[in-house]
Amino acid sequence: QVNLVESGGGVVQPGGSLRLSCAASGFTFTTYVIHWVRQTPGKGLEWVSFIRYDGTNKYYADSVKGRFTISRDSSKNTLYLQMSSLRVEDTAVYYCAKVMTTVTPVGFDLWGRGTLVTVSS
């Protein structure tokens, strides 16, 4: 059964750090691409970050660039998001989501349940 499971969320003070994990199962991790997406409480969805399947290129939303670092460990079928210099506005549910590709990427066909990050003093 294909599945994505996020973990690592919690409560952290402004300026603090957290590392999120996204464990994949039921599909070939090295073949598919997984992104991080977040959703602020009561609001919409925001794309956060992406890493190529081979780890060679990393992309970030402007709102997190320089503070967040994405990585992946294929031996553990796990994607990570290291978050530092956290701000109150980073408070959100963080999802990992798998890309569905036909000829080109067409959407996210598999999502995890999300992990809540709360940045508060």
Next chain:
Amino acid sequence: IQLTQSPSSLSASVGDRVTITCRASQDISSYLAWYQQKPGKAPKLLIYAASTLQSGVPSRFSGSGSGTDFTLTISSLQPEDFATYYCQQLNSYPRLTFGGGTKVEIK
């Protein structure tokens, strides 16, 4: 690329035909997806490539449009369709954006 959805919310009755629009700030061809999200759940992919129904999604859902203007239509609203709907553009992949969402509520 910015996506503007309208309306931001709507009230409808079971059996109604519902249309949600998504407008892109520039031409995105057909690189658009639609998602449904229920409270406390992750989004679910409904339609991709503007008009292709994802496997397992009921045929009452349909999508249309290209360029900058897109629509999601629910031909006959069912009780399980009350949710929030989002569009997403993939033209600037891997940098993706979502619309602000449309909440469909029971009248």
